[in-house]
Amino acid sequence: ELGVGVPVAHADRWPGRARQLDVDLPALRCAPLDADHDVAERRSALHAPLRHAADLARAGLDAPLVYAGLQAGLPPRRGGPDAGALRERLGPALGDGLAKMALAAGAAAWTWEPFCGGTAPGWLGAPETPTSHDAAAPLAESGAATPAWEAARDLDAFLEPYLEDLAGAGPLAGAGSWCPQHLGTRPGRERSYAFLCNAATGPVRVPTPESERSELAPWEVQIRVYGPDRSLEAVSPPPPQKRADPPLPPPLPRLTTWEVCGVSPQLDAGYDDAAWQPIEPRDVELGRTDIDTLGVHHGFIWYRGTFAGELERLIIDARHCWSAWINGRLVASADALRNRHGLGPDGARPRRVSLRDVPLDPRHNALVILVESLGHGQHLAGEERSGRGLLRVDTGETRVRWRFRGGLLAGEHGITPRVDLDGVERGPGGRVVLPHGWSGDPDGVVLYETEFGLEDADPRELALGLSVDPGTDRANLYLNGHLIGRHGPGPSPQRRFALPWGILRTDAGNRLSVAVWKRGPRAALGKLRLEPL
Numbered sequence: 463e464l465g466v467g468v469p470v471a472h473a474d475r476w477p478g479r480a481r482q483l484d485v486d487l488p489a490l491r492c493a494p495l496d497a498d499h500d501v502a503e504r505r506s507a508l509h510a511p512l513r514h515a516a517d518l519a520r521a522g523l524d525a526p527l528v529y530a531g532l533q534a535g536l537p538p539r540r541g542g543p544d545a546g547a548l549r550e551r552l553g554p555a556l557g558d559g560l561a562k563m564a565l566a567a568g569a570a571a572w573t574w575e576p577f578c579g580g581t582a583p584g585w586l587g588a589p590e591t592p593t594s595h596d597a598a599a600p601l602a603e604s605g606a607a608t609p610a611w612e613a614a615r616d617l618d619a620f621l622e623p624y625l626e627d628l629a630g631a632g633p634l635a636g637a638g639s640w641c642p643q644h645l646g647t648r649p650g651r652e653r654s655y656a657f658l659c660n661a662a663t664g665p666v667r668v669p670t671p672e673s674e675r676s677e678l679a680p681w682e683v684q685i686r687v688y689g690p691d692r693s694l695e696a697v698s699p700p701p702p703q704k705r706a707d708p709p710l711p712p713p714l715p716r717l718t719t720w721e722v723c724g725v726s727p728q729l730d731a732g733y734d735d736a737a738w739q740p741i742e743p744r745d746v747e748l749g750r751t752d753i754d755t756l757g758v759h760h761g762f763i764w765y766r767g768t769f770a771g772e773l774e775r776l777i778i779d780a781r782h783c784w785s786a787w788i789n790g791r792l793v794a795s796a797d798a799l800r801n802r803h804g805l806g807p808d809g810a811r812p813r814r815v816s817l818r819d820v821p822l823d824p825r826h827n828a829l830v831i832l833v834e835s836l837g838h839g840q841h842l843a844g845e846e847r848s849g850r851g852l853l854r855v856d857t858g859e860t861r862v863r864w865r866f867r868g869g870l871l872a873g874e875h876g877i878t879p880r881v882d883l884d885g886v887e888r889g890p891g892g893r894v895v896l897p898h899g900w901s902g903d904p905d906g907v908v909l910y911e912t913e914f915g916l917e918d919a920d921p922r923e924l925a926l927g928l929s930v931d932p933g934t935d936r937a938n939l940y941l942n943g944h945l946i947g948r949h950g951p952g953p954s955p956q957r958r959f960a961l962p963w964g965i966l967r968t969d970a971g972n973r974l975s976v977a978v979w980k981r982g983p984r985a986a987l988g989k990l991r992l993e994p995l
Contacts, residue, residue, distance in 0.1 A: 469485075469486035469487050470484075470485045470486050470487070471485060471486070471487040471488075471489050471528075471530075472484070472485040472487075472488065472489065473489040473490065473491050473530035473531065474488070474489075474490060474491065475490070475491050475492075475493075486525065487525055487526075487528060488518065488523055488525055488528070489528045489529065489530040490514055490527070490528070490529050490530065490531075491529070491530055491531040491575070492510050492511065492514065492529055492531065492532050492533060492560060492564075493531065493533040493575065494506065494507035494510050494533065495507050495533060495536065495552070495556065507533075507556070507560075508556075508559050508560065508563055508659060508661050508681065508683065509563065509659075509661070510560070510563070511527070511529075511560065511563040511564040511566070511567040511569065512563065512566065512567050512645075514527065514567065515527050515567035515568055515569075526568075526569075526570035526571070527564070527567055527568050527569040527570060528569065528570055528571045528572070529564055529569060529571070529572035529573065530573065530575075531573060531574070531575030532557065532560045532561055532564060532572050532573070532574050532575060533556060533557065533560060533574075533575060534556070534557030534560075534574035534575060534576060534577060534599060534600055534610060534614070535548070535552065535557075535575075535576045535579070535597040535598040535599040535600070535610075536548040536551070536552055536597060536598045537591075537597055538591060538592055538594060538595060538596065538597055539590050539591060539592070544594075544956065544957065544958070545579070545594060545596035545597070545598055545602070545603065548596075548597070548598035549596075549598040549608065549610075551598075552598050552610075553609075553610075553681070554608070554609035554610040554612070554613045555613070555679070555680070555681040555682060555683075556610075556681070557574050557600065557610055557613065557614060558610070558613040558614065558617055558683065558699065559659070559681055559682070559683040561574070561614075561617060562617070562657065562683040562684075562685055562698070563645075563657075563659065563683055565628065565648075565655075565657075565685070566634055566645050566646070566648070566657040566683075567634075568631075568633060568648075570629065574600065574614065576595075576597045576599040577599055577600055577601060577614075578599055578600075578601040579594075579595060579596035579597050579598075579599040579601060579602045579603035579604075580595045580596075580603060581593060581594060581595060581603055581946075581960045581962065582594075582595050583878055583944065583945060583946050583947065584760070584761075584876070584877050584878035584879055584945045585760040585761045585837055585877045585878070586877060586878065587837065588837055588838065588839055588840035589782070589836035589837050589838075589839060590839070590840065591840070592956040593946070593947040593948060593956060593959055594956055594958070594959070594960065598610075600613075600614050602995070603960050603995065604925030604927070604960060604995035605925055606925060606995070609705070613699060616698070616699060616700055617698060617699070620685070620696065620698040620700075621698075624650075624653065624655075624687060627650040627651055627652050627653055628648075628650060628655065630650060630651055631648040631649060631650040631651075631655060632648055632649045632650075633648065634646030634647065634648055634657065635647060635648075635649070640656075640658075640668065640669060640670065640671075641668045641669055643658045643659055643660055643666065643668050643678060644656065644657075644658055644668070645657040645658065645659050652689075652690060653687055653688060653689055653690070653695065654687075654688045654692075655685055655686070655687055655688075656685070656686040656687075656688065657683065657684070657685055658670075658678060658682075658683070658684040658686070659678075659682075659683045659684075660678035660679065660680065660681065660682050660683075661681065662680060662681075663680050664680055665677055665678060665679055665680060666678050670686065671694075672694050674694060674697060675697045675701070679702075682699065684697060684698065684699070685697070685698045709923070711919075711924055711994045712918045712919055712924070713918070714916075714919075714926075714992040714993070714994075715914040715915065715916070715992060716991075716992075717896070717912050717914060717974065717989075717990045717991060717992065718895055718896075718912075719893055719894075719895060719912065720893070720894055720895070720896060720898070720910045720911060720912045721891055721892075721893055721910070721911045721912070722891055722892055722893070722894050722898070722908060722909065722910050722911075723888045723889050723890060723891030723892070723904070723908070723909055724888070724889035724890070724891075724903070724904025724905070724906060724907070724908050724909075725871060725872075725886050725887060725888055725889070725906070725907050725908065725909045725977070726889075726904070726905065726906025726907045727887050727889060728764060728766055728828075728830060728867075728906075729787050729789075729790040729828070729830050729905060729906050730789075730790050730828065731768075731789045731790070731823065731826055731827055731828040732826075733766075733828065735766050735768075735865050735867075737867075738764075738766060738865035738866060738867045739756070739865060739866055739867070740863075740864070740865050741756070741765075741864040741865065741866055743861075743864075746855065746862075746864055749853055749854045751765070751851065751852045751853065751854070751855070751864075751866075752849035752850055752851045752852065752853055753833075753835055753849075753850050753851035753868075754849065754850065754851075755849075756851070756866055756868075758851070758866075758868035758869075758875070759877075760835070760837070760875075760876065760877045760879075761834065761835060761868070761869065761870065761874070761879070762832065762833065762834050762835075762868070762869055762870040762874070763832075763833050763835070763851050763852070763866060763867070763868050763869075764830065764831070764832055764866060764867045764868075764869075765830070765831040765832075765833070765852050765855075765864060765865075765866050766828060766829075766830050766831075766864070766865050766866070766867075767828070767829040767830075767831075767855075767857075767862040767863060767864045767865075768826065768827065768828055768829075768862065768863050769827050769829065769857070769860050769861060769862045769863070770823075770824065770825055770826060770827065771822065771824050771827075771860070772822060772860065773788070773817055773820075773822060773827070773829070773857060773858075773860050774857060774858025774859050774860045775814070775817070775856060775857065775858040776793075776814070776815040776817060776829070776855075776856070776857060777812050777813065777814050777815070777854075777855070777856035778794070778796075778812065778813055778815060778831065778852070778854075778855055779798070779811060779812040779813070779852075779853045779854040779855075780796075780798055780831070780833045780851065780852045780853060781798050781799075781833070781835060781848070781849065781850045781851065781853065782797060782798055782799055782833075782834060782835060782836045782850070783795075783796075783797045783798075783833070783834040783836070783936065784796060784797075784798070784831060784832060784833040784834070784852075785831070785832050785979070785981050786815060786829065786830070786831045786832075787828075787829075787830045787831075787905065787906065788817075788820050788822070788827065788828070788829050788830075789820075789821065789822070789823070789827055789828055790828075790905060791820065791821075791905075792905060792980075792981075792982070792983075793815050793816070793817070793820060794813065794815040794816075795981040795982060796813055798811045798813075812854065812856075829857075829862065830906075831852055831855070832870075832906070832907075832979070833850075833851050833852050834870075834936065834979075835850035835851055836850075837850070838850070869881070870907060870938055870977055870979070871883070871886050871907070871909075871938075871977060872885065872886055872887055873885055873886070874945070878944075878945065879944075879945045880943045880944050880945070881940060881943045881945070882943065883909075883911070883940070883943055883973065883975055886909065888909070889904055894910075896910075896987060896988065896989045896990060897931065897933075897986060897987065897988045897989050898910075898986065898987055899934070899984060899985065899986030899987075900984070900985060900986075901983055901984045902983075904980075905980055906979075906980060907977050907978065907979055907980070908977070908978045908980060908985070909975060909976070909977050909978075910975065910976040910977075910978065910987060911973065911974065911975045911976075912973075912974050913971045913972065913973050913974070914971070914972050914974065914992070915971055915972070916966065916967070916968050916972065917968060919968060921963040921966075921968065924994060925960070925994065925995040926960075926961045926963075926966065926992055926993070926994065926995060927958045927959060927960050927961055927992075927993050927994070927995040928941075928946075928947070928958065928959045928961055928974070928990060928991070928992060928993075929957060929958050929990065929991045929992075929993045930949050930957055930958070930959070930988060930990055931957075931988025931989045931990070932955065932957070932988055933949075933978065933985070933986045933987045933988045934982075934984065934985055934986045935978050935979050935980055935981050935982075935985045935986070936948070936949070936950045936978075936979045936981070937949045937950075937976050937977060937978045937979065937987065938976070938977045939959060939974075939975075939976055940973075940974070940975040940976070940977070941961055941965050941966065941972065941973075941974055941975075942965055942966075942967065942972055942973050943973070943975075944965050946959055946960070946961065946962075946965065947959035958993070958995070960995060961992075974990070976990070
């Protein structure tokens, strides 16, 4: 409308197809490896940019090859390998190699994806993602520079003198003239750029015109720059350097003694729930009890129903993880997931709860249901039909008065909650040493707390994490009231959680709290340790 022409860009995985044909600047995302790929599949991964350039040429698109994301890490997933295992599997060479292959294909611009690891505290993550989003990125979740970061830094420094010449360089020519590893040479106005690729699991020596750097490491992509007199000017990557050992961290406090108490008085039939929000009977009948309809949206929600006399039946349909108590007695716990990640439209998955041997009072009883929503899937397909929380509860002809409250702990709300722990209702407590397990009371949610100082730690030099040994139940981790992580049982749960400075304090004591959800006759919490990240 203002007479200004603005180029439209679109990033896609598939060059020359669909939306790529409708835009001025087709950009690509190149992430050929995931955590399930074996290292042997890197051969096709490294050659992806050459295929992309050929696909764009066949599509007849008059546009430069641009990458909105070149893979430099591996996406984390709940129950999958941790960041250390992913980083070891990936190694520092993939991002560096893909960038050089993109240059060989004539790419004009790129960005690495991901370049910085991060953390998704609270309920920011989708069901399939853990709290840690380190993603084996060049810059780790802790902010530490990894070998992949050093490779990216070295490549930028190497290319700086040649950017203008490379921008006008011609396409690859002479592939295989030296050896099978020779992808070809791009002629520039002032220099020429030879590209070599060793897409193999072992080192290989190549017959380059010079002896310098003639051996390629596994998966190495090398650029050799030749000047106007055809003499070798520079080679990337540089020879590997021995990394200095990191300095030893200062002694860290041991998290030994903990205060523990129950924090679920609402399980008792006589609990006063007048401060909780009511749910209209018509809404219960129509199934309008999910967390979004009730305005809670994230995390945990408590439902408390009171009734007199017998309970005709109890059928519960809830997402994703839930427990139910009658008059303080646990009667059922379940996980209602469509698959192990809890993705996509779940469909009805009701469960009939046995009421055999459940003692009921003819005058007053309490049915309490706790539900944890793991969130909505990151791709959102069908999510509008997938409610979270309590979707339907069937008590037959028994009339139940329902109220609800959001948050695992009282006062907890929002997507990245901060809880006033002094305001949490508590039962009788004691002092324990971890690991600690118990049967019977207290039931529901049990809160462990300890305090520690960090007067000798320097936030500029030390990144800290909390290491959690496996327990038997789901748990929320709070640092100075902030929900920093969620720990759950399983074959490969997240065991280490970042403790960010800014929430961590050096000038005052730090309060660490763990809320354990007891979902069976016995529960346990393993040891917790402060560790450098």
